[in-house]
Amino acid sequence: MSTELFQKMAQSIIDGDSDLSVALANEAVAAGIDPLLAITEGFVLGVNQVGEAFSCGDAFLPELVMAGEAMKAAVQALEPEMEKRGSERQMLGKVVLATVEGDIHEIGKSLVGTMLASSGFQVFDLGVDVSTAKILAKVKEVGADIVALSALLTTTMVKQREVIDTLQESGLRPQVKVMVGGAPVTRDWVQKIGADGYSEDAIGAVTVAKSLMGISR
Amino acid sequence: MSKNIKSITNPKMSLNILTPAEVQKIHETTLQIIEHVGVRFPSRQALDIWAANGATIDWEKMIVKVKPHIIEAALKKAPPSYELGARDPNQNCAMDGNHVFLGTDGCGVEVIDIRTGQKRTSELKDVGEIARIADATEEIGFHWVALSAQDKPAQTRGLHELKAVWENSTKHVQTESVYNQVEARAAIEMAIAVAGSKEKLRHRPVLSLMQCTAPPLGHDGGSLEAALVAAEYGVPTGFMTMAANLTTGPATMAGNLAVGNAEVIAATAMLQLAFPGAPVFYAAAQTASDLRSGAYTGGGPEDFLYGAATNVLSDFYNIPLSMGSFATGAKEPNWQAGLENSISTLMACIVMSDMLLGAGFLHGSRIWSYSQMMLDCEIFSIIHKMMQGIVVNDETLAFDTIASVGPGGNFLTQKHTRKHMRDIFLPQFMDRRPYSEWEIKKDDARDWALEKASKILDNHQPDLLEPAISSELSKIIASVE
Numbered sequence: 280m281s282t283e284l285f286q287k288m289a290q291s292i293i294d295g296d297s298d299l300s301v302a303l304a305n306e307a308v309a310a311g312i313d314p315l316l317a318i319t320e321g322f323v324l325g326v327n328q329v330g331e332a333f334s335c336g337d338a339f340l341p342e343l344v345m346a347g348e349a350m351k352a353a354v355q356a357l358e359p360e361m362e363k364r365g366s367e368r369q370m371l372g373k374v375v376l377a378t379v380e381g382d383i384h385e386i387g388k389s390l391v392g393t394m395l396a397s398s399g400f401q402v403f404d405l406g407v408d409v410s411t412a413k414i415l416a417k418v419k420e421v422g423a424d425i426v427a428l429s430a431l432l433t434t435t436m437v438k439q440r441e442v443i444d445t446l447q448e449s450g451l452r453p454q455v456k457v458m459v460g461g462a463p464v465t466r467d468w469v470q471k472i473g474a475d476g477y478s479e480d481a482i483g484a485v486t487v488a489k490s491l492m493g494i495s496r
Numbered sequence: 497m498s499k500n501i502k503s504i505t506n507p508k509m510s511l512n513i514l515t516p517a518e519v520q521k522i523h524e525t526t527l528q529i530i531e532h533v534g535v536r537f538p539s540r541q542a543l544d545i546w547a548a549n550g551a552t553i554d555w556e557k558m559i560v561k562v563k564p565h566i567i568e569a570a571l572k573k574a575p576p577s578y579e580l581g582a583r584d585p586n587q588n589c590a591m592d593g594n595h596v597f598l599g600t601d602g603c604g605v606e607v608i609d610i611r612t613g614q615k616r617t618s619e620l621k622d623v624g625e626i627a628r629i630a631d632a633t634e635e636i637g638f639h640w641v642a643l644s645a646q647d648k649p650a651q652t653r654g655l656h657e658l659k660a661v662w663e664n665s666t667k668h669v670q671t672e673s674v675y676n677q678v679e680a681r682a683a684i685e686m687a688i689a690v691a692g693s694k695e696k697l698r699h700r701p702v703l704s705l706m707q708c709t710a711p712p713l714g715h716d717g718g719s720l721e722a723a724l725v726a727a728e729y730g731v732p733t734g735f736m737t738m739a740a741n742l743t744t745g746p747a748t749m750a751g752n753l754a755v756g757n758a759e760v761i762a763a764t765a766m767l768q769l770a771f772p773g774a775p776v777f778y779a780a781a782q783t784a785s786d787l788r789s790g791a792y793t794g795g796g797p798e799d800f801l802y803g804a805a806t807n808v809l810s811d812f813y814n815i816p817l818s819m820g821s822f823a824t825g826a827k828e829p830n831w832q833a834g835l836e837n838s839i840s841t842l843m844a845c846i847v848m849s850d851m852l853l854g855a856g857f858l859h860g861s862r863i864w865s866y867s868q869m870m871l872d873c874e875i876f877s878i879i880h881k882m883m884q885g886i887v888v889n890d891e892t893l894a895f896d897t898i899a900s901v902g903p904g905g906n907f908l909t910q911k912h913t914r915k916h917m918r919d920i921f922l923p924q925f926m927d928r929r930p931y932s933e934w935e936i937k938k939d940d941a942r943d944w945a946l947e948k949a950s951k952i953l954d955n956h957q958p959d960l961l962e963p964a965i966s967s968e969l970s971k972i973i974a975s976v977e
Contacts, residue, residue, distance in 0.1 A: 339787040341742060383538070383716055386743050390790055432675075433605055433644040434653060462792070462862065463605040463644070467617045480789040 508885025
């Protein structure tokens with residue numbers, strides 16, 4: 280019975296159907312299935328399949344994002360049960376994500392968040408126009424492995440440097456990797472401000488985050 | 497060098513891209529969006545204007561919902577035509593629906609250095625040099641600030657850039673890099689210094705401001721407030737939507753047009769409510785996001801169609817249009833660059849967009865290439881020629897000349913030929929040499945275009961801005977630094 284349920288779970292992710300993935304997650308909890316098993320044997324297989332189709336060029340970005348959203352919704356539905364059982368999902372790392380202060384551009388940042396979350400990172404998305412102080416506080420609070428900073432304007436891009444400098448001053452810099460992104464961000468800029476990595480798109484951001492965590496694939 | 501500006505006028509070609517019924521439907525959907533979905537105006541000043549004019553406001557979310565009749569009445573107050581002023585009044589650009597002017601594109605972050613050929617981060621010096629070259633060309637009618645002066649402090653960068661352009665050119669300057677109230681006030685002060693007085697600036701606006709919307713259905717607070725400052729002084733102002741299929745707009749083109757239209761006309765209406773009769777323009781550079789990465793593409797059939805469709809919308813509202821054309825996604829001046837920039841510009845020109853933006857960029861408006869700038873000028877010249885169409889009359893039908901040559905002769909020695917041969921377009925950068933000649937160096941358009949730009953930079957001396965005005969501009973910048 281659970282094999283069939285697992286298959287349905289995977290399919291709900293492939294179809295990017297959040298309503299269905301949540302319903303299936305609840306069904307699994309009601310049936311007493313270990314939520315971790317529901318994730319690894321069910322939902323994740325769907326994510327992997329969409330990922331593979333995407334790499335071959337058979338799937339497009341909206342399908343990838345919808346799969347990510349359906350996965351996120353399913354995991355959220357499973358969380359209370361995981362907490363009850365004291366089980367925790369193995370994550371690749373903790374990422375604090377924000378668009379820097381003075382900048383309201385959201386979509387690229389959010390896309391990176393979805394991609395990182397569906398690839399197994401725990402993402403703390405602080406939103407847009409986020410002050411350096413707020414970012415630092417969150418890094419401390421959650422013990423972040425990575426800080427990911429987005430900026431679309433050349434005039435707000437300087438805030439990426441400010442975050443890095445402030446991390447340095449507060450002694451946190453050695454514990455946390457910094458990745459940056461946004462249309463005006465170039466390799467020169469990354470070197471100038473001493474960031475650890477950057478990507479020109481959301482898919483690339485996953486590769487960068489993994490390599491910063493020392494994960495080869 | 498050049499004092500004339502080449503603009504497309506009295507076109508002989510036209511295109512039917514949207515029927516009146518389709519435009520009406522896009523307009524109605526747009527009004528429905530503004531009335532029922534709302535547009536975000538994250539500025540207290542903007543929200544107060546809306547509140548005073550009968551809009552419904554969610555103060556916490558800063559979302560404004562407006563009845564159609566308020567929007568329509570406000571838009572009617574916008575002047576249908578005006579002039580963009582230039583330091584040299586002979587170079588004013590008429591925004592009258594019967595002229596197409598080409599501008600430089602902006603605002604990028606890297607430049608392929610004209611001397612070393614290496615790509616590097618942009619600086620203030622580049623802004624001035626590009627303006628100087630643009631000043632010398634007849635194709636470039638006005639400037640956008642091409643590159644970000646990243647060696648200057650962020651809060652006054654936009655002002656340094658403006659000064660650099662005015663010091664290197666007598667043509668109109670439109671900045672897309674001034675997007676907060678403080679900087680806008682300083683920019684207006686600078687424009688007053690250049691124009692001579694507040695009244696002269698209103699009469700001959702040597703500056704215009706372009707603000708980006710924040711799609712879908714949003715604005716940036718600083719941009720709104722900067723635009724209001726400009727409108728107060730009669731400095732032409734436009735809002736540009738870059739709503740893109742898949743990401744910031746729906747996957748379908750009509751829906752994406754409606755989203756962008758809602759952003760632009762809502763903000764334009766707000767300016768008219770605050771300052772009735774202020775000169776405004778519609779601006780757009782809509783595109784489809786890349787299916788695989790979601791990235792900005794800078795070209796493709798959707799862009800080309802938007803290029804023509806948007807002018808139909810701005811005509812419907814009877815305000816000038818600044819249309820994103822050129823700005824290829826290609827990484828160097830190559831097949832893709834030629835293809836994208838030619839088609840996008842033809843489409844934007846054939847419907848008579850007032851302003852075209854613009855020449856000079858690679859990689860989706862990020863990397864400046866002097867070579868591409870010159871090649872884009874040539875594309876504009878070719879389209880300029882095409883837009884004149886085919887003139888048919890007794891003189892051009894040339895019956896007498898045909899009769900005097902007769903079967904089997906040739907037309908080379910005819911007086912008629914001598915009279916009209918210069919009507920034929922003479923390219924600067926197309927390779928029409930014998931193969932054997934090409935084989936010697938295997939050089940091409942890119943090399944010649946770069947050579948031309950270098951030559952202009954070495955030799956062209958623009959009419960200087962009076963030193964007293966220059967130092968006045970420096971003082972204004974220092975006062976906000």
